[in-house]
Amino acid sequence: DEQFRVDQGSFALFVREPANGFFMDRLYFVTRWGMLAGGSTAALSRIRHRAATDPRFDLDDPEYLVGLLRWCRSLPDVVEAPDVLRT
Numbered sequence: 001d002e003q004f005r006v007d008q009g010s011f012a013l014f015v016r017e018p019a020n021g022f023f024m025d026r027l028y029f030v031t032r033w034g035m036l037a038g039g040s041t042a043a044l045s046r047i048r049h050r051a052a053t054d055p056r057f058d059l060d061d062p063e064y065l066v067g068l069l070r071w072c073r074s075l076p077d078v079v080e081a082p083d084v085l086r087t
Contacts, residue, residue: 039075043075046075047072047075050068050071
């Protein structure tokens, strides 16, 4: 039954870690159980489907992998946990 207001002062105790420049100390995610995968459920489903059905799928072909990465990056953007960490 408590309310917490989040404003600029809420982040005053965050400091960048010298090793990587991220703000990790005192940072917690409250979310549903599961891996923070960096993509929405819909996007991950599309990637899995393509990997399972593409007859050209070849992890040993660098050219194919570049094209696959380009396609993955073209999927609709949503804000995900890695985006928050980078910010």
